[in-house]
Amino acid sequence: MDNIINFKLKLWRQAGPKEEGKFVTYDSQELGMEVTTDTSFLEMLDILNEKLIEKGEEPFVFDHDCREGICGMCSLYINGHPHGPAQGATTCQMYMRRFKEGETITVEPWRSAGFPVIKDCMVDRGAFDKIMQAGGYVSIRTGAPQDANAILIPKEKADEAMDAATCIGCGCCVAACKNGSAMLFVSAKVSQLALLPQGRPEAAKRAKNMLAKMDELGFGACTNTGACAAECPKQISISNIARLNREFIKAKLSD
Numbered sequence: 001m002d003n004i005i006n007f008k009l010k011l012w013r014q015a016g017p018k019e020e021g022k023f024v025t026y027d028s029q030e031l032g033m034e035v036t037t038d039t040s041f042l043e044m045l046d047i048l049n050e051k052l053i054e055k056g057e058e059p060f061v062f063d064h065d066c067r068e069g070i071c072g073m074c075s076l077y078i079n080g081h082p083h084g085p086a087q088g089a090t091t092c093q094m095y096m097r098r099f100k101e102g103e104t105i106t107v108e109p110w111r112s113a114g115f116p117v118i119k120d121c122m123v124d125r126g127a128f129d130k131i132m133q134a135g136g137y138v139s140i141r142t143g144a145p146q147d148a149n150a151i152l153i154p155k156e157k158a159d160e161a162m163d164a165a166t167c168i169g170c171g172c173c174v175a176a177c178k179n180g181s182a183m184l185f186v187s188a189k190v191s192q193l194a195l196l197p198q199g200r201p202e203a204a205k206r207a208k209n210m211l212a213k214m215d216e217l218g219f220g221a222c223t224n225t226g227a228c229a230a231e232c233p234k235q236i237s238i239s240n241i242a243r244l245n246r247e248f249i250k251a252k253l254s255d
């Protein structure tokens with residue numbers, strides 16, 4: 001096939017959480033990988049694993065699920081970018097045409113104290129679940145579902161809430177941040193509820209509890225470099241962080 005691409009993979013291999021990891025390089029030509037420019041990045045890794053298994057070697061471990069850009073499980077740090085060099089896209093939405101013939105592609109796991117490595121490039125992102133459990137929900141009784149127009153919500157607020165709710169909790173923002181901060185994730189989850197009337201009664205408690213849990217789990221502080229928003233596959237706005245700070249300050253002043 002004319003559009004076959006040859007490349008080298010520099011992969012992070014780590015046998016377990018307490019094991020020492022290292023980079024291992026694989027050559028697509030030496031392994032006999034027939035990868036075209038129309039092959040998705042995850043499909044390429046599947047082909048790699050088939051070749052490794054044929055050789056009796058351990059397959060490369062990485063997270064994946066929907067492969068439709070919805071779940072964010074395909075959390076790989078590729079050539080210095082979370083989810084790779086394609087903006088507004090997850091790893092599974094990236095294709096090999098993004099890379100040059102003969103290029104060395106470096107693949108690493110998310111680097112964060114809050115996301116310990118399980119094996120190779122699979123990390124434990126259970127910390128995000130714990131942050132959500134600390135306040136990312138509405139627990140008050142809202143009664144039976146109401147008619148669509150019963151609660152009047154300005155369109156601008158509804159749009160902002162929907163934009164914040166598109167966060168898929170992949171952890172890209174943490175991987176992109178030099179401090180390993182989870183502020184963009186937390187602010188998106190706070191914003192999607194703070195902007196709506198159903199979320200206002202617990203707004204103060206939510207902001208305090210989710211930020212406290214974030215700090216407890218070892219995520220760093222935000223210094224507003226903007227790397228999180230620049231790399232986010234769902235392009236969550238950094239303005240949500242400003243809203244989270246306002247919610248937190250209001251909560252502290254009301255104590």
